[in-house]
Amino acid sequence: MSHYDFVVIGGGSAGYAGARTAAALGLKTAVVEGAEELGGLCILRGCMPSKTLLESARRYRTIRDAGEFGLSAPGPGFDVSRIISRKRRLISEFADYRGGQLRDGRFDLLRGRAEMADPHTVVVTAPDGAQTSLAVRALLIATGSAQSVPPIPGLVESGCLTSDDLLDRESIPEALIVLGAGPVALEMASYCRAFGSKVTIIQRSPQILRGTDRDVADALAEALRQDGIEIFTGTRILRVEKSGADRRVVFLQGDREQTAGGTEILNALGRHAVIPHGLPVDLDAGKIVVNLSQQTSRPHIFAAGDVCSPLEVVHVAIQQGEMAARNAARLLAGRGEALESMDYRLNLFAVFTEPGFACVGAGEEELRAQGIPFHTAKYPFDDHGKSLVMGETRGFVKLIARAHSGEILGASIVGPEAAELIHEIVVAMRFHATAADLAGTPHYHPTLSEIWTYPAEELADAIS
Ligand SMILES: Cc1cc2nc3c(=O)[nH]c(=O)nc-3n(C[C@H](O)[C@H](O)[C@H](O)COP(=O)(O)OP(=O)(O)OC[C@H]3O[C@@H](n4cnc5c(N)ncnc54)[C@H](O)[C@@H]3O)c2cc1C
Numbered sequence: 001m002s003h004y005d006f007v008v009i010g011g012g013s014a015g016y017a018g019a020r021t022a023a024a025l026g027l028k029t030a031v032v033e034g035a036e037e038l039g040g041l042c043i044l045r046g047c048m049p050s051k052t053l054l055e056s057a058r059r060y061r062t063i064r065d066a067g068e069f070g071l072s073a074p075g076p077g078f079d080v081s082r083i084i085s086r087k088r089r090l091i092s093e094f095a096d097y098r099g100g101q102l103r104d105g106r107f108d109l110l111r112g113r114a115e116m117a118d119p120h121t122v123v124v125t126a127p128d129g130a131q132t133s134l135a136v137r138a139l140l141i142a143t144g145s146a147q148s149v150p151p152i153p154g155l156v157e158s159g160c161l162t163s164d165d166l167l168d169r170e171s172i173p174e175a176l177i178v179l180g181a182g183p184v185a186l187e188m189a190s191y192c193r194a195f196g197s198k199v200t201i202i203q204r205s206p207q208i209l210r211g212t213d214r215d216v217a218d219a220l221a222e223a224l225r226q227d228g229i230e231i232f233t234g235t236r237i238l239r240v241e242k243s244g245a246d247r248r249v250v251f252l253q254g255d256r257e258q259t260a261g262g263t264e265i266l267n268a269l270g271r272h273a274v275i276p277h278g279l280p281v282d283l284d285a286g287k288i289v290v291n292l293s294q295q296t297s298r299p300h301i302f303a304a305g306d307v308c309s310p311l312e313v314v315h316v317a318i319q320q321g322e323m324a325a326r327n328a329a330r331l332l333a334g335r336g337e338a339l340e341s342m343d344y345r346l347n348l349f350a351v352f353t354e355p356g357f358a359c360v361g362a363g364e365e366e367l368r369a370q371g372i373p374f375h376t377a378k379y380p381f382d383d384h385g386k387s388l389v390m391g392e393t394r395g396f397v398k399l400i401a402r403a404h405s406g407e408i409l410g411a412s413i414v415g416p417e418a419a420e421l422i423h424e425i426v427v428a429m430r431f432h433a434t435a436a437d438l439a440g441t442p443h444y445h446p447t448l449s450e451i452w453t454y455p456a457e458e459l460a461d462a463i464s
Pocket of ligand 1: 009010011012013014015032033034035039040041042043045046047048050051112113114115142143144145163184274275276277304305306307311312313314315317
């Protein structure tokens with residue numbers, strides 16, 4: 001039996017962040033990682049591969065649309081196997097780097113599947129079947145998520161794809177039906193559409209990107225439709241059928257039965273938490289229940305990342321992992337020090353479609369539910385100098401400010417460089433800036449960032 005202060009199960013974004021933080025605080029730490037490859041979801045099959053493919057799609061569109069700028073780039077072509085091989089090269093470099101960080105001796109790395117024998121004992125089964133027991137004082141569960149497969153008749157039998165498959169596939173489906181309209185669904189739809197796939201999105205909720213402000217989601221849906229993506233919202237999928245190389249999804253929209261046809265189906269209907277066997281903590285809807293200090297129902301067992309998080313994004317997984325490690329160190333020190341808490345006020349989220357989507361802070365519905373009075377102001381990209389110069393005129397920015405004080409409470413964008421532009425508002429909100437503060441902040445001309453000054457001025461005038 002080996003003894004550790006802090007054992008982390010899962011070596012992805014949350015787990016690595018927790019382990020390096022705990023080791024730096026002097027805790028004797030081990031990470032247990034069960035996958036064949038080191039790197040976790042973000043590096044191997046999430047953020048980085050998807051953004052690499054989307055970058056190829058973005059550049060292809062730029063070359064294709066070069067005529068508008070007086071440039072000729074006749075017959076732009078693409079080679080998906082070379083796009084995928086660039087992705088493989090980059091991912092292997094990122095994964096090697098992460099592997100190096102996990103092995104550099106700051107903490108022990110054990111390869112194998114972990115399960116819990118009791119609340120203080122982790123058993124690791126190595127790929128060769130050898131078992132090791134670890135006696136632990138505190139634990140971080142950072143075991144991530146896996147693709148869900150809802151019980152839709154015919155879905156499994158149809159041989160539907162997941163994002164894992166599409167991110168490594170050396171051809172673009174001729175006609176892709178995307179089930180779901182969350183970030184992964186929209187990014188994969190955008191990637192395939194750029195390279196000529198006929199794409200149909202089928203979404204259960206009445207809007208894409210469920211939970212985001214309706215006007216912003218609708219603007220993105222409209223832009224994707226202009227690009228030729230067919231989108232059905234407010235649906236209920238009845239069944240999936242396969243006949244030869246053709247696949248069909250039969251669904252209800254209102255009372256009307258409809259059918260979408262394609263050559264491939266992408267299941268992007270969400271992910272579920274991966275829970276280690278024997279974990280003695282409370283779950284809710286399959287996810288580990290944590291408090292804002294990342295503690296589970298057992299105070300010495302912490303969790304971080306997709307396995308417990310209200311937001312399945314990397315920067316939050318990292319924040320949670322680091323904070324869980326600091327809190328575990330406080331707990332183990334036994335001096336009764338108060339634990340830190342997560343703050344989701346700066347809730348940040350982006351989708352790398354064309355045009356892009358990003359938002360931070362609260363949306364209108366959330367503020368209404370909390371009874372917080374607010375004002376909103378929008379400004380369109382088709383009336384903004386730099387975006388006109390760039391030929392990127394679709395979408396708008398939107399700011400939400402608290403009534404009376406003018407403090408910025410949230411913002412969203414559909415438009416060019418959305419994931420970059422949102423960070424100005426993240427910084428403003430972090431320091432509780434008002435719309436007047438933002439309006440009075442110098443912005444170089446002509447830049448995309450300058451667009452924020454227009455809704456900020458409108459709000460500042462309305463609130464003064
Ligand atoms: C296609 C796609 C695109 C995405 N794009 C973005 C993006 O652009 N931006 C963003 O912020 N987020 C993005 N995400 C989400 C992001 O990737 C995840 O939120 C994040 O990677 C979760 O990190 P994690 O540490 O919780 O889990 P993971 O990185 O999945 O790590 C969990 C680890 O635990 C290991 N494990 C599980 N069970 C055991 C066990 N019993 N024993 C030992 N090891 C175990 C697994 O092998 C895995 O390595 C994307 C996701 C997908 C699918």
